[in-house]
Amino acid sequence: MKKVIVPIGPYHPLFEEPEYFALYCDGERVVDIEWIAGYNHRGIEKLSESKHWDQVTFLIERICGICSTSHPVAYCNAVEDLARIEIPERAKYIRSIVGELERLHSHLLWVGLAGHFLGYNTVFMWAWKYREPILDIMEMVTGNRNHYAMMKIGGVRRNIENEDIDIIKKILDELKGKIEMLTAAVLDDPVLAARLKGVGVLTKQNIKDYGAVGPIARASGVDIDIRRDSPHAAYNLVEWKVITCQDGDVFSKAVVRLLECFESIKIIEQCLGKLKKIKGEIEVEVREIPPGEGIGRYEAPRGECFHYVRSDGTSRPVRHKIRAPSYVNIPTFKASCIGETIADVTIILAGVDPCYCCTERAITVYDVDTRKKLFDGKDLIKLSQEKTRKIRKQLGFKEK
């Protein structure tokens, strides 16, 4: 049988690094996968060395447009660890509220796109419609739908006013019912179960080998969550639980993300309730950063976000190391994609939640010998959607 290379990428506008995957296929089966990175390497670590400590929070917010509050929280944690700063209680709650709102919109975005890849465009439209009110809350609270600029070394930049709290609560109440409906629809669907269960399985050993984090690790039964393990912001001041699944397939990843949405809502509701009762400052004044080194972590929607900073006592960091969660999650494709069919690879790659824009625009399958184009991105999504239709038929569902 002829071997075919399937390049996926490289353009990837939502994610910090556009990705490029070369799938080595034997017929329909993937025999190897290679990750080629660096298409959008912007040298943020280097740039950070030329910015003032306070300016860096704005710079690193631009690393990612979807989880744009994760990096600032991790960075502020790192600098606060370095300078031994304790932030005021009100700031802790505000950090958690913004962080969890972001997790909600990021998970809903994922559910929508995963639905689209499987040919469930209704899921896509629902999920994205329900994501809108969260962005509205963000705009109301922070002034922006994305890139909120809320975090600051020593606290937060803006307050959440008490009169806004009831409005946010009302929007979240409405949202809860909708996400419940969406979750039930996705989890009870026999076709989705047939399509996703047992696909792209990652074992606990795979997770340990690659150091994978976040929902990917939790879907494989690895019980890690920085919010619980390394308490910061208000995560140890409210009641919530870490969601884990045991199977490690794409279905488990979807379950983890959907159920995490409810935990996020729980955290936000409790934080809002407490915020009403607490008065006081939202930041402490930080005049200078002493020499030393600090490590900060935050559980971004995709997993642990890690920042290491070093100071020599001047106004800028000497070194700022950033590790985004996808950096360790993406190489797990080597374990999850090999042996699977091309029709399933789209959803396995999506299961890690890197970003899909690229996948949609730039997957092309070439014949190795003739360099002739066999499929492009649209064909591959069609292939994935056709597989779902086939399963629907086998299960006795009528064609829509």
Add this chain to the structure above:
Amino acid sequence: MDIIEIIKNEFGSKIKSVLPHNEKRIYIEIDKNDLIDVARFVFQDMDARFITVSAVDNLENMEILYHFSCDPDGIVISLRVFIDRNKLLVESITSIVKGAANIEREIYELLGIKFLNHPGLKRFLTDEFPEGFYPLRKDSPRKAEQ
């Protein structure tokens, strides 16, 4: 402080210094020749999760920090290794941690540190950079052509 005791008992004088910044952040300095043994102990026997590797150019030498996380306790262990700027060579930890392959490639291209026995030590991010230009070094010019 249990973790420090465990590592000290296992390696004794191989541990050059221990700096607990606070109870959750432990920095342990070791010789680069002991790196593999200590990393294997932390990763396999203590079952810590590999986070990443940070490399810093101090001008008089280079410094590599291997960060590991003890998850339920929220403790980050950072193994610190100093290497001579004239001999930028250190053993790769990929034989123990598969997931370290990409970050070692990144350090190789951005700081010029070579990793011995790495399965594929080639450039990771900056294909089009000129040879011998290492952007994260403190003495590198701001622009490649200068």
